């Protein structure tokens with residue numbers, strides 16, 4: 001589907017056509033996004049806001065139009081709720097600083113889950129260290145889903161925030177964020193959703209989900225690197241202090257006192273990535289033109305068909321283990337292989353042999369070391385999809401894996 005829109009997918013690696021299955025790390029960009037970057041720098045590159053000249057005004061209009069497109073993509077009530085950041089990591093760090101300053105004190109606790117990416121662990125660990133607060137972790141059940149009973153037990157009067165991944169970047173499993181949010185809200189606790197691996201793959205409506213905050217990155221959804229979003233309900237963003245000081249986020253500055261800008265600028269210190277936002281807006285147009293239903297169905301099928309294809313390859317005495325195999329997944333799944341003696345074949349070895357056949361997958365801990373430690377392996381092989389992957393990619397991947405196992409088994 002739409003492979004021709006992505007020039008990089010015509011590249012050859014080691015003389016083989018590129019099969020790109022590392023989309024959870026970053027996606028490739030369609031021609032419309034590449035053109036947008038060139039257009040912006042070629043025709044209306046000027047610093048935004050407060051510029052009286054034509055170029056600055058055009059850049060400002062485009063930047064704000066992009067914000068409105070992103071707001072509409074996630075169903076935000078208003079573009080004021082969309083804060084542009086550098087990406088998911090930056091969004092969560094900003095929230096940890098701002099929310100931490102506003103609400104967290106000694107003896108309080110923050111809840112995350114066992115499947116988090118480091119970006120949704122370390123900022124909270126740092127906050128807990130600063131404030132002498134406690135980080136609590138929702139454990140997993142045997143089938144690698146979140147233990148919601150344990151979660152309900154750990155919420156108490158000192159819980160200040162719950163921050164959870166919507167979709168695991170290792171397993172591809174979809175966490176029950178709706179239930180997590182309802183439970184937290186019944187205790188008066190707000191919830192931040194790490195949407196890095198969900199926003200690119202599914203229709204997500206923040207008002208319907210009722211999350212208080214949502215973090216995601218443009219580069220994982222066909223947009224440019226260096227820009228992302230911290231969505232926050234307006235009520236929260238009005239109350240919270242800015243995480244960073246500098247230009248753009250101020251109303252007035254004097255030696256005695258500085259007052260802050262209105263939303264969302266209060267949270268956007270310094271020159272924003274206005275050309276990046278323009279290109280991000282074009283990426284959202286691209287997604288909308290294809291439609292979420294088409295994307296979701298296609299990507300769910302890709303995961304199911306790849307797992308199915310792996311069941312039919314000649315294993316040469318090896319064994320394959322797909323994590324959370326029976327659970328619904330979106331965009332991503334992980335596996336490991338064991339040789340005829342039952343010993344783990346190192347994921348790097350599989351990744352390297354796949355690469356030599358033109359197939360790009362990711363191996364290692366995927367920035368989720370606590371989860372990988374829990375799985376008791378040094379890493380996994382992760383296969384992750386985007387809307388341009390197709391059955392031919394699956395066929396090439398399955399053949400390449402079969403060959404790799406023949407060599408390593």
Ligand code: PMP
Pocket residue numbers: 024025086087088089090117119120165167168169194196197217367
């Ligand atoms: N959270 C999750 C679930 C992720 O998959 C990623 C990216 N791998 C991040 C956070 C961090 O995203 P970024 O590097 O774009 O800030």
